[in-house]
Amino acid sequence: MTDKKLKIATVSLAGCFGCHMSFLDIDERIMELAEVAEFDRSPLTDIEHCGNCDIGLIEGGICNSENVHTLREFRRHCKILVAVGACAINGGLPAYRNYIPLEECLGESYLDGIGVENPQIPSDPELPLLLNKVRPIHEIVKIDYSLPGCPPSADVFWKFLTDLLAGREPVLPYELIHYD
Amino acid sequence: MSKTFTLDGQPIPFSTGQTIIDAALDAGVYIPHLCHHPDYTPHGSCKLCSVIVNGRVCSACTFPAAEGQEVLSHTDELNEDRRRITQMLFVEGNHLCPGCEKSGDCKLQAVGYYLGMHDNHFVHFFSPRKLDASHPDVLLDLNRCIFCTLCVRASREKDGKDVFAISGRGINKHLIANSASGLLKDTDLEASDRAAHICPTGAILIKRTGYTTPIGARDYDHQTIAEVSLERERETHDG
Numbered sequence: 001m002t003d004k005k006l007k008i009a010t011v012s013l014a015g016c017f018g019c020h021m022s023f024l025d026i027d028e029r030i031m032e033l034a035e036v037a038e039f040d041r042s043p044l045t046d047i048e049h050c051g052n053c054d055i056g057l058i059e060g061g062i063c064n065s066e067n068v069h070t071l072r073e074f075r076r077h078c079k080i081l082v083a084v085g086a087c088a089i090n091g092g093l094p095a096y097r098n099y100i101p102l103e104e105c106l107g108e109s110y111l112d113g114i115g116v117e118n119p120q121i122p123s124d125p126e127l128p129l130l131l132n133k134v135r136p137i138h139e140i141v142k143i144d145y146s147l148p149g150c151p152p153s154a155d156v157f158w159k160f161l162t163d164l165l166a167g168r169e170p171v172l173p174y175e176l177i178h179y180d
Numbered sequence: 181m182s183k184t185f186t187l188d189g190q191p192i193p194f195s196t197g198q199t200i201i202d203a204a205l206d207a208g209v210y211i212p213h214l215c216h217h218p219d220y221t222p223h224g225s226c227k228l229c230s231v232i233v234n235g236r237v238c239s240a241c242t243f244p245a246a247e248g249q250e251v252l253s254h255t256d257e258l259n260e261d262r263r264r265i266t267q268m269l270f271v272e273g274n275h276l277c278p279g280c281e282k283s284g285d286c287k288l289q290a291v292g293y294y295l296g297m298h299d300n301h302f303v304h305f306f307s308p309r310k311l312d313a314s315h316p317d318v319l320l321d322l323n324r325c326i327f328c329t330l331c332v333r334a335s336r337e338k339d340g341k342d343v344f345a346i347s348g349r350g351i352n353k354h355l356i357a358n359s360a361s362g363l364l365k366d367t368d369l370e371a372s373d374r375a376a377h378i379c380p381t382g383a384i385l386i387k388r389t390g391y392t393t394p395i396g397a398r399d400y401d402h403q404t405i406a407e408v409s410l411e412r413e414r415e416t417h418d419g
Contacts, residue, residue, distance in 0.1 A: 090276065
């Protein structure tokens with residue numbers, strides 16, 4: 001391996017940041033990781049746009065137009081794009097709204113819900129438009145690897161990244177594969 | 181001398197009339213399956229147990245074993261087919277494992293783990309399906325039904341009732357409860373029925389029993405479905 005550090009970008013789309021928290025559960029191993037890799041766009045760095053990266057980790061599914069743009073930015077800039085966690089893989093918890101028409105969801109939240117004052121559907125042009133359904137990310141762009149779990153455990157991140165960094169094809173042992 | 185066929189090169193003894201899958205299970209060899217259960221009439225619908233018999237693809241749960249057959253099961257190609265079939269089952273229904281109390285004990289999930297399935301590959305249907313919570317003791321969640329018909333067969337063949345059936349065709353296929361109202365509470369299903377416990381997924385659940393076994397101590401947390409399936413098979417025979 002050259003001295004140049006690998007670049008990793010991470011983002012949470014329609015997710016809860018639980019996968020990122022689980023990633024941080026690698027604890028002191030992050031020091032080891034920092035010797036061979038550096039973070040580009042990520043909640044850990046506050047960099048706003050993704051530069052050219054080796055690995056992009058995507059948490060969460062796609063629920064609005066901004067998610068689509070961000071995901072496509074990651075796909076353009078990351079050599080290896082990874083779906084991290086149940087929401088990225090199958091929509092997860094946010095996908096429960098897929099069974100209720102969007103208009104009804106908005107109505108319940110902003111018009112008819114208990115305790116709603118000044119009822120109105122938010123329409124500020126700054127707000128990204130909601131998609132009619134929450135979608136897993138492989139339905140929008142090509143995904144190279146998926147790390148299942150809600151969230152994937154720290155050991156899943158560690159096994160996957162150390163395999164990749166060592167130039168091995170990543171393999172998850174049975175005990176690390178969970179859909180929940 | 182007992183009769184034998186070969187499964188992935190290994191000789192498997194069988195008795196007349198036995199299917200390939202049952203002979204294999206008796207010999208301690210697991211062939212992935214979801215709709216099959218040795219106690220019930222074979223259904224042959226899930227296709228996970230597809231094997232190659234003398235060069236042709238057959239369902240091991242319906243195909244009778246015969247002297248000198250050459251059967252292939254654990255080939256890369258068949259396992260890839262099985263993974264795709266499992267992914268199709270996942271996108272056709274609404275299988276959101278983190279919110280399901282069967283998680284860890286679910287055979288659909290366990291087959292996915294066994295086959296090294298990390299994603300669902302296909303486009304999700306996200307089609308709304310019914311949930312019937314009318315019965316005092318049993319919950320019916322059609323989102324998780326994979327049409328294996330084990331509950332249909334268990335009710336008819338073991339419970340002597342006729343609580344479940346499959347209705348509709350193709351994309352409209354769905355499980356129905358046999359009552360005038362269509363509700364589970366108006367059938368003669370009881371929580372002690374075999375049909376209430378046979379579901380491989382979380383489509384039929386006994387109420388107020390969720391999470392009594394903690395996550396980490398469930399069927400497939402540390403053992404593969406191959407190991408669990410063969411263990412259960414041995415218990416049935418020894419018992």
